[in-house]
Every structure is written in structure tokens, then in C-alpha cells.
Amino acid sequence: MTGLPPRRADELLRAAVGHLRLADVPDPRIDAELLLAHVLGVNRGRAQALALLGSSLSQPVAxxxxxxxxxxxLREPLQxxxxxxxxxxxxxxxxxxVFVPRPETxxxxxxxxxxxxxxxxxVDLGTGSGAIALSIAHERPDATVIALERSPEAFAWAERNRQHVGAANARVLAGDLAVAADLLPELLAGVDVVVSNPPYVPDGMVPRDPEVQRFDPAAALYGGPDGLDPMRAVVATAERLLRPGGLLAVEHGELQGEGTRALLADGWTEAATHPDLTGRDRVTTARRAG
Known part of the structure; x- marks a missing residue:
């Protein structure tokens, strides 16, 4: 980034793309344009237009x-x-x-x-930022959505996001997913959907992406020796919360579909594993037996 003209958007952007490419950032142009849009307070399309025009930036903005x-x-997450x-x-x-939500979710x-x-x-078990619960609440204003999160830091983000999204039909509660049924006695055997994206990285595995390895909270990543300890707790909690015929939907690693379905052998029906947008096994669903 040395030797840059101080203020021209096109030259700043070109240098930024080159710098991010050398740093092995996966989408250097997209990230450079989104950062330019961020500092200018405009959308990405407008930032691209300003760069094409060779517009000048103020020195502080540059x-x-x-x-x-x-x-x-340095691979700090764009978000x-x-x-x-x-x-x-x-x-x-x-x-x-807080864990940065991923498109596959x-x-x-x-x-x-x-x-x-x-x-x-x-009910969303281990809501993190609130991405899952608040998406459901936003897209289905007729529904009641309850999100649980045990991490004080993540809980604060989820509650902030509930207010930011304006989801009046959602509640965010502090609590561990393993004891959610005890925290919600009024919902025992009465919930229609339990959803969760629990930690599922095996303890001995190091995530490939520096953004994940260095910046995502470890408590949101690691799930025991086989990565499925939190999943076992999710299944046990869902057994108590779901009504007969209610749906459990969980995210897991691409090689964990079989192991997740094995946890659903007793007391469940219609267990199936589904691909994400890249074709990798990502989601397993099952119905609570009557």
C-alpha cells in the first residue's frame, strides 16, 4: 500500500485489490469494493462508479x-x-x-x-448473532421465535440484533442449549420447530480459514472429540421441546451427516441429510415421533 496517490478512488481501489490478492484473501476485488463503499457510506455499486470516474477522496477517508x-x-473478517x-x-x-454467520446456514x-x-x-438453540432466529421471525411475523445463547458476549449481540431487525415476535434468552427445556417449561412438547447450528468442529481439527481460526470464538466452533457433543445436547433438548411430528433442523460439518442421523435413531422419524448451496452435506432434519 506504499507509494499510493493520496486520494483517487480508482488508484486506491487498484492498490487495495493487489494488496488483498497478495494476502490470499479469497475475493480481493469484492472485499476492496465493499470496504470502499463502507468508508464512503454508499452501496457497492456507487463505490464502483466513483472509482470508474476517478473521483477524489478526502485525505481522512483515504x-x-x-x-x-x-x-x-491480516485476515480480519470483512464483517x-x-x-x-x-x-x-x-x-x-x-x-x-460472536460467530460471523455464513451463507451456507x-x-x-x-x-x-x-x-x-x-x-x-x-426455538433456536445457541443463536449466536441471532441470524437464524431473527431470519425466521422476520420472514414469518405470524410465528413466535425464541432464541437461547449462553455466551454473554454473543447474547449481547443477539439482543442488539433483535432490536436492530425490529423482530417484535422474537425473544432472546440467556441459557445453555443443554438446559433449554428446563428454562422453557411452558413449551414442553409444544414447539413446532427446533433449529440449531451448534459448534461442530472436532477438537483436534484446525479450521482452514484464518478468519475462522483467529477471530471466531472457540466456544462457537469446537464440539468435542468428534464434534458432535453439542449436537447430542441439541437432540436431547429437542426431544423434550418438540410436539409429536415437530421438526428438528440442525447444521453440521459435511462429513457428519451419518453421525448426526445416528443420534436420531430412536424417537425420531424421517431423518434425512440435505446439501448446502455448494453441494456439501450440511443440514439434517427429522420429525419427533408421536
Missing amino acids: DRYRALVLRRG HLTGVAHFRRIELLVGPG EVLVEHALRGLPEGGTA
């Missing part, structure tokens, strides 16, 4: 842009730099202390929505 590009080059993550139809506030929400009847109740 300096801020360079600083953010350098941080992205931490901009403060937001886009998930399905909502915008979430994110930052240190949108498929999990789709399965949950399909299983949610009119006026139904959904």
Missing part, C-alpha cells in the same frame, strides 16, 4: 480506507471491519465475541421455515 485494507490483509453481516433478508450487527433457515406451521413456535 487514510481510513488504507487502514481497513491493511487489517483485511468485523464493516460491523455488519448480511444474512438472507436481514442485516446483522457483528464484531468480536441460509439453507438451514429454509428447512426450518418449511416445517413451521401458521402461527407456530420455533
Whole structure:
């Protein structure tokens, strides 16, 4: 980033793309354009247009842009730099202390929505930023959605996002997913959908992406020796919360479909594993037996 003209948007953007490419950032042009849009307070299309026009930036804005590009080059998540993550139809506030929602999880929400009847109740176990619960609440204002999160840091983000999204039909509660049924005695055997994206990385496995390894909270990643300890707790809790015929929908690693279905051998029907948008096994669903 040295030797840059101080203020021309096109040259700043070109240098930023080169810097991020050298840092092995997966989508250097997209990230450079989104960071430019962020510092300018415009959308990405407008930022692209300003770069094409060779527009000049003020010195403070140019300096801020360079600083953010350098941080992205160190693989700090783009969402931490901009403060937001886009998930399905909502915008979430994110930052240190909370897992950044991934596009593949949108498929999990789709399965949950399909299983949610009119006026139904959904419970999200281990909500993190609130991405799943608040997407369901936003897209189904007729439903009642309850989200649980044990991490104080993540809980604060989820509650902030509930207010940011304006989801009046959602509640965020502090609590561990393993004891959710005890926290919600009024819902025992009465919930229509239980959904969860629990930690599922095996303890001995190191995530490939530096953004995940260095910045996502370990408590949101690791799930015991085989990665399925939190999943076992999700299944046990869902057994108590779901009505007969109610739907459980969970996200897991691409090699964990068989292991997840094995947890659903007794007391469940219609267990099936589904691919995400990249074709990898990502979501398993099952119905609570009557």
C-alpha cells in the first residue's frame, strides 16, 4: 500500500485489490469494493462508479480506507471491519465475541421455515448473532421465535440484533442449549420447530480459514472429540421441546451427516441429510415421533 496517490478512488481501489490478492484473501476485488463503499457510506455499486470516474477522496477517508485494507490483509473478517453481516433478508450487527454467520446456514433457515406451521413456535438453540432466529421471525411475523445463547458476549449481540431487525415476535434468552427445556417449561412438547447450528468442529481439527481460526470464538466452533457433543445436547433438548411430528433442523460439518442421523435413531422419524448451496452435506432434519 506504499507509494499510493493520496486520494483517487480508482488508484486506491487498484492498490487495495493487489494488496488483498497478495494476502490470499479469497475475493480481493469484492472485499476492496465493499470496504470502499463502507468508508464512503454508499452501496457497492456507487463505490464502483466513483472509482470508474476517478473521483477524489478526502485525505481522512483515504487514510481510513488504507487502514481497513491493511487489517483485511491480516485476515480480519470483512464483517468485523464493516460491523455488519448480511444474512438472507436481514442485516446483522457483528464484531468480536460472536460467530460471523455464513451463507451456507441460509439453507438451514429454509428447512426450518418449511416445517413451521401458521402461527407456530420455533426455538433456536445457541443463536449466536441471532441470524437464524431473527431470519425466521422476520420472514414469518405470524410465528413466535425464541432464541437461547449462553455466551454473554454473543447474547449481547443477539439482543442488539433483535432490536436492530425490529423482530417484535422474537425473544432472546440467556441459557445453555443443554438446559433449554428446563428454562422453557411452558413449551414442553409444544414447539413446532427446533433449529440449531451448534459448534461442530472436532477438537483436534484446525479450521482452514484464518478468519475462522483467529477471530471466531472457540466456544462457537469446537464440539468435542468428534464434534458432535453439542449436537447430542441439541437432540436431547429437542426431544423434550418438540410436539409429536415437530421438526428438528440442525447444521453440521459435511462429513457428519451419518453421525448426526445416528443420534436420531430412536424417537425420531424421517431423518434425512440435505446439501448446502455448494453441494456439501450440511443440514439434517427429522420429525419427533408421536
